[in-house]
Amino acid sequence: MLTIGCHLSISRGYAAMGRTALQIGANTFAFFTRNPRGGTAKAPDPDDVAELRRIAREHAFGPLVAHAPYTYNLCSAKERAREFALEGMREDLERLELLPGTFYNFHPGAHVGQGMERGIERIAEALGHIMFEGQSTRVLLETMAGKGTEVGGRFEDLARIIALVEERRPELAGNLGVCLDTCHVSDAGYDIIHDLDGVLREFDQVVGLERLCAVHVNDSKNPCGAHKDRHARIGDGYLGCEELGGGLGVFAAVTRHSALRDLPFILETPNELTGYAAEIRLLRGLAA
Numbered sequence: 001m002l003t004i005g006c007h008l009s010i011s012r013g014y015a016a017m018g019r020t021a022l023q024i025g026a027n028t029f030a031f032f033t034r035n036p037r038g039g040t041a042k043a044p045d046p047d048d049v050a051e052l053r054r055i056a057r058e059h060a061f062g063p064l065v066a067h068a069p070y071t072y073n074l075c076s077a078k079e080r081a082r083e084f085a086l087e088g089m090r091e092d093l094e095r096l097e098l099l100p101g102t103f104y105n106f107h108p109g110a111h112v113g114q115g116m117e118r119g120i121e122r123i124a125e126a127l128g129h130i131m132f133e134g135q136s137t138r139v140l141l142e143t144m145a146g147k148g149t150e151v152g153g154r155f156e157d158l159a160r161i162i163a164l165v166e167e168r169r170p171e172l173a174g175n176l177g178v179c180l181d182t183c184h185v186s187d188a189g190y191d192i193i194h195d196l197d198g199v200l201r202e203f204d205q206v207v208g209l210e211r212l213c214a215v216h217v218n219d220s221k222n223p224c225g226a227h228k229d230r231h232a233r234i235g236d237g238y239l240g241c242e243e244l245g246g247g248l249g250v251f252a253a254v255t256r257h258s259a260l261r262d263l264p265f266i267l268e269t270p271n272e273l274t275g276y277a278a279e280i281r282l283l284r285g286l287a288a
Contacts, residue, residue, distance in 0.1 A: 003063075003265060004028065006266060014099075023277075024277035027060065028065065029266070032067050032068075032069060033069070041092075044098055068105065076109065089104075093130060096136075100136040105214065108152040108158070124164035131172045133171050140213055141161060141162070141179070143178065143185050153184075155207050158207055178211050182219075182239060183231050187220055200259050212259065214266065215254070215264070216266050217254065218231040222237075223245070231270060232269065252286040
């Protein structure tokens with residue numbers, strides 16, 4: 001069975017997210033570790049987290065995918081902004097030890113004029129400070145749309161970050177992976193409509209498929225190569241709508257692909273819970 005879910009709110013606690021996932025037919029989910037804009041977060045209640053672990057175990061959930069706030073920028077030109085991200089992400093990883101085996105996904109950041117190589121250097125350096133030997137959480141770099149000065153719009157960006165961490169802190173590199181976002185990679189110029197096999201071969205050559213850990217499954221409001229990053233509901237955008245050049249067969253191919261089908265799929269489409277439940281049913285049907 002496809003491992004699929006969506007972003008859920010942590011506002012009512014960890015166990016509540018597990019119960020909500022069951023209500024919408026999900027067997028995984030994503031959650032922001034704190035407000036998506038950053039700031040402080042209430043320490044988790046160990047009993048609440050233990051109840052989520054029980055729910056996940058009894059209902060055969062796949063790996064959960066925690067998400068760092070969007071505002072964190074590990075390669076900001078501003079020292080205080082980098083420190084803000086470092087402090088929050090380090091705290092997140094320490095707290096996620098209560099949920100062993102969870103993935104921790106983050107947007108690599110934007111170099112804001114410092115240059116791509118400098119941005120990549122800063123991210124790798126920051127990961128060396130945030131991560132710690134023996135952690136049970138795998139940190140995932142997300143593929144990005146490549147808008148503005150974003151790092152991560154090309155597979156080479158991610159490969160370079162991983163290589164630098166491996167060179168400087170080899171004991172940490174095994175806990176680095178990648179989350180592939182279908183909207184982002186299409187917007188970045190990778191043609192997953194017509195050449196999904198080729199895109200994944202390129203990923204394997206540049207990064208390595210063994211690093212691919214999760215999929216953000218989203219349609220896109222923009223055509224391939226637009227560098228915009230605007231998500232659409234499944235079937236309403238350029239990937240899933242036949243009138244726009246795609247079709248639901250694109251998502252059937254994604255969910256059935258041998259390199260992807262066993263990974264956790266996370267919906268980030270503009271939806272409410274009922275819409276997510278419908279998309280989960282749709283994608284399960286396409287994957288069958």
